[in-house]
Amino acid sequence: MSPAILILLAFGLSLAGWLAARSRAWAFKRANPAQRLASLPGYHGWYVALWVAVPAVVFAVAWSILSPNLVLASVLADPAASALPAFGFERQTILGEARAVATGKAFAVFNPLAQPLIEPFRNALHRYDIIGLLVTLAVALGGGTFGFLRLRPDFNTRTRVERSVMGILLVASLVAVLTTAGIFLSLLFETVRFFGMVSPVDFLTGTHWSPDPMAASADPGNYGAIPLFWGTLYIGAIIAMVVAIPLGLMSAIYLTQYASSSVRKVMKPLLELLAGVPTVVYGYFAALTVAPAVRDFGQAIGIASASSESALAAGLVMGVMIIPFVSSMADDSIAAVPQAMRDGSLAMGATRSETIVKVLIPAALPGIVAGVMLAVSRAIGETMIVVMAAGAAANLSANPFQAMTTVTFQIVAMLTGEGSFDHPATLGAFALGMLLFLVTLTLNFVALRVVKRYREAYE
């Protein structure tokens, strides 16, 4: 039985608990109208509903993790399982086939060894489904009864409900935090394995990158990631920023200082729409429209090496993509500069543009810088555009018309290649991912600190 059904069941029961508890509270009220209830009847309802739902949902989630192992254990205890190979891939496949037939996802097995296991699987699944259902019901009813029996007119359910609401919210927010920690740990684990095969020094300082998934052993000389770092920085932090910083800043200035409110009302959402365009669409645009134009332009001005995939094409499109990041942060921070500052400058006889350049931008600078940092962190983590337009060649060059590759591109290439998961040509992806994770984390962290300090300065 799927956990979703158990959870639905728990919610259904908790609705019943809510109704029962609320009518009990009304009954208290009718029995003794002179006495005030310590909490409103609705809170009594929620109190019991929580007692029904929370333990049952917790059990259902735990059960969904636990029960497959229990099923497996009981299948393996069956005499038919003794014929299975002891370890490895084949054993997993046979068990998988038997399970698929038992659950009705497949109709027949390929491996004859799986045939005798179908019946034990079916029985075990059935048995544990029933157990899970009964225990969920028992837990829900037990919790509900406990809560219901504690109801008294003077029993303050309101504070208890408030407290559990806080608990539920806390758990919800922990999910995101724990996910981040989980990502970090899984990356860390694979990264350590990679660095067991290729030394971090070779990886971080080598200038030659050509991992060979077919090579029997890793040649550290092929794992020098400098060209990737360079490509990432050149495309994401240099070319893209050359586009995004001036355009983003100027549109922010126009929107905050010059545009009439009706223009602003139209332009600002349109600009922010840019941030919502799926990156794969930018990817098409870069690969099909911008890259050929860039190549033709390069050849026209006599650069023979101009190729149909180029750092410039990817960087330009990426720059356009992150204009909204720069402009919306700059917009917020320019708008946050007190009006008094602007008036002070204008009253000195400064023109509008003098006021912007000499007073508003310097005052808003921390916020603008933070916006740029967030944009850089977004740009260097961007994948689709570079996959489609930047190329795969790990060139260490300053020629923007040449193909270049980035960290994100290589992560994709390594993980979708045919290498096995214990080969450095695959594991390298995790080391690259780890590095990217750390760099973007640092950028975001610093940017948020800067923004916070800046906010405090104008409070």
Added chain:
Amino acid sequence: MNAPLNAAAENVFPEPVAEAKISARNVSVYYGAKQAIDSVSIDIPKNYVTAFIGPSGCGKSTFLRTINRMNDTIAGARVDGEILLDGEDIYRSGMDVVQLRARVGMVFQKPNPFPKTIYENIAYGPRIHGLTTSKSELDGIVESSLQRAGLWDEVKDRLTDSGTALSGGQQQRLCIARAIAVDPEVILMDEPCSALDPIATARIEELIDELRGKFAIVIVTHSMQQAARVSQRTAFFHLGKIVEYGTTSDIFTNPRQERTKDYITGRYG
């Protein structure tokens, strides 16, 4: 009703009447459809301090801001009538607002130093107006402005500190120094002491008194005592009009209008 300057001269005010630096004629100001100033005419003399008093919302700030055309920066604000500065209409087409604001400086209610060093705050005006040709000349202007604003001794060793790191009273004197650094002819002050304690207020009032020899000063204030202490002329605004205008001593000792009397004796909000 507008009392012309000559009417005031009949009274006991001892000093001779100066020629008008600023003459407003039938000035009306609208914010969108809402009228904030209704056909105000007034002559503001040189070398005196003129105080604008009146209940909140009566249009003092609005009228003050017409004199350096700061209302231009408010979307939807419109000014009718004419305002002459030395006989020249500042609302005529082709008027250079940048030049006007260099001649008519302004100090705001809340000190608003730029988030720059003390030195840069003062140097701001001279730089944008190209008043100096050398660094030493600029240094000279910074020093003399701070000196005239009575701030030099307190900040001369920390000119590179941020202007926002000063106390409120020091910041307001910095803003006054910033305004006089471009050598204006008129200084407009909108409740310049309302964010300051009595000691800082007394410093600013002293300063206003010293500066009046050089500039025409217009000050908006909610404090009757302050108006009486620092100004020689007072205009009482009410509901977008000037009810009474004359020498400060007349207005305070011998108001001709009932509404003026009620206001200065505190019987009116």
